[in-house]
Amino acid sequence: MNGLLKFITCGSVDDGKSTLIGHILYDSKLLYTDQEKALLLDSKVGSRGGAIDYSLLLDGLMAEREQGITIDVAYRYFTTEQRSFIVADTPGHEEYTRNMAVGASFAQLAIILVDAKQGVLIQTKRHARICSLMGINHFVFAVNKMDLVNYSQQRFLEIKEDIDMLVKELSLKNSKIIPVSATEGDNVTKPSENMSWYQDEILMTHLERVNVSESVESTDFYMPVQRVCRPNHNFRGFQGQIEAGKVVVGQKLFSLPSNESALVESILVGDKDAKEAVAGQAVTIQLDREVDVSRGCVLSDCENLPVAKNIVTTILWMDDEPLHVGKDYLVKVGTKMIPAIVKDIEYKIDVNTGEHLSIAQVTKNEIIRCEIEFTEKIVVDEFHKNKTLGELIMIDRISHMTSACGVVEHIETHGEKPYFEKESLKAKGYIFEEFYFNLENAFLSRTKTKDKTYHVGDSIPTEGDSFKYPDFFDILSVEDSVAVLIRNAKIADIISIDVYEYGGLPVLDERGFALHIKSQADVDNYLYEYKQLSSDKKMTFVNKWSRFEGYRRIVCNDNFWMI
Incomplete structure (x- = not known):
């Protein structure tokens, strides 16, 4: 059985995202009896003349059902004989782009639906850019509603050409294009008799087989400290999830950014002693001497992890209030929460063309590249090198709302320019x-x-x-x-x-x-x-x-x- 796959569905409004996932759940016999009965009953009073409306399995909010759109991010868990899945069904409307970004932040693969009648739209490109920005490396472009274009191979090839251009423009590493009909089930869980001209993998087969394991970011051990545990005067443990590498008892670790060193005295995985622990495990590490470690610090066997005060980042602005140069925010990197100021906005990225545009003020759903300065030096790295230390969110200090999410593109490790x-x-x-x-x-x-x-x-x-x-x-x-x-x-x-x-x-x-x-x-x-x-x-x-x-x-x- 292949490992867990976390994926997201996204696309423009009414492209059929909820219907697609609902059809997978229904055809795979992954519904409880009461769910299936409720689905059949709800469909009879819906808009499809009594035919099954698979989107009702995911659109749970009353406002979603009334409007026929997805607003909130709906997570579903299911398992087939080949694999376990977690899927996030996300909104397509531009107003809810930030909701979609939340779903993308957890996913390993993105299914981007394209309406066969309308082709590649601006929202399609926006979502592809955001998924790429969030570090998703595997994409499936599902050309949906093929039944409404008479399963035309010519129409599919026209859209495929546009998608190929988008893939090239965004330098997407792994992509696949599949013609489907979410409503009728063509090429979703079984091959379509209506599209005999398509002989490649169908959607469900691809999801069960795709290898989303990433190349190891680093062989060096590092763990952002989530909590300092002091149950008594004799024990001081540092808790967190290991993000890379392996740690063993007796190993020399550095506390960053203070750069003090100590040896590992003990490792707890849960409440059990362990001689070693590896990436992905949540652990408590006790060191053999007192060092300056608190929440937000990083324990590593490499003393050369970047420590910097100034970074350049690409962010998706999600706040209703515009972003202005000079305003300060709380920024969360790893487990570190720190005040920071937006020093400069370099440019805005046009979601349609990828062009870099000059801009003085940033409004909701825009993607920009900007310079941020922290109030002090922290452990931070470029996103493509260390994902956990290279992704961030910006929080408004007054409303405490999440204002932006983004990734670190460049760090200034040579020290800030002196005054x-x-x-x-x-x-x-x-x-x-x-x-x-x-x-x-x-x-x-x-x-x-x-x-x-x-x-x-x-x-x-x-x-x-x-x-x-x-x-x-x-x-x-x-x-x-x-x-x-x-x-x-x-x-x-x-x-x-x-x-x-x-x-x-x-x-x-x-x-x-x-x-x-x-x-x-x-x-x-x-x-x-x-x-x-x-x-x-x-x-x-x-x-x-x-x-x-x-x-x-x-x-x-x-x-x-x-x-």
Whole structure:
């Protein structure tokens, strides 16, 4: 018996997705007696003159039955002699594209239905792109309603030509095109007498035989940590699902992003001790010493997994609210949930042609490529290398709704471009960037500036919409151990913070916040407290020493309150 197959059906509205799956369940004798009786009874009052309406097996919502469309994602589980299946029947209407994307995120294979009368439509192309974006590598294009075109081989070949062009355009790895009639059952679970010209595999045979096993992403072991288990003072275990490789007792593992190492002391699979565990298993791993590990960290036997703060991603925007550059979201990568800001929108992908289009604002159901910056470095990888560490969702911080899903295309592993630089001294920051507060949606955003690095001698902007600085002041970046001396609106010098001496000028941090520093003693206390700082006390430290309203301010115009 072949392994479990998880697949999705998608296509345009009324292409027959629910009918197709309903027919598979009915013909395969996979219905309980009461289900079959209910189906026959419901069909008598339906729109097919009393003939069996197979879509009723999946369209469970009243609104779906009234409109004759699928709205929610319907999951069905069934087994044949050859294989076990989980199928997701998804909406075809553009309004419910995000529902369809949810179904695609779990699938290994996509059945995309094409109406034989209408051919390849924009929604067909949209769904194929989204399935490809979600990492689906196996496609079946079912040319449905062949009974309505008199089972014409010529019509099938015309549509096949368009599908072949789409397959080539999207570089789909494995695809098959099958002519079917979901209503009449032709080539669904048994060969069609009406299409003797088609001699290849029928749909059900292909589903039972197709090999969807993927090539191993990596032989290296890695496990995103889902939970830290502390039942008592003597036990500290790290729980999660192994995504790749194998782990054994005594093996050396690295905790990322901290890059600390330790040996595996014990492995629990459920509540049973094990000497080893492999990809796909949920485990608890105990290490032989204390290391910095929390939810969102990754345990791996490879210390070279990418750790980065900036990524380029392709996303499907699913929110009713438009996406704007500068707005921040919660982003979930693996088991890590982290605030992030959309720094730039590179382009929109036309679902019909694949063309890259310039765009300033993104609306629902659009596919875009954009740049995202996390608030700190995390373990992240390109999707084609590590699926679990390369797929993400974006969550609105106000409504907590899922705003987008996508994949990581590129990561910047060489470190972010410094804001200030002199030889080996480099400092981050955003002191000259604008902050905006959107009154209607109550969110802060930060505008993207050109990737400029300031050096000694460069002039700096002292006034903008949301900031106004003096011509003479100092900047202390404690995280980077750098001090920047501003004299007459120019950078006079960039020095190590260890040799900085207070000279009576205003002191700011790299964000543009005024610091409560009025003497050399204040400088010494500020640096001392930072060196003693634990990660969970950072906000307390900032609140004690920093003052936002010193040089940044609130301004109002037609669209925003500016801060």
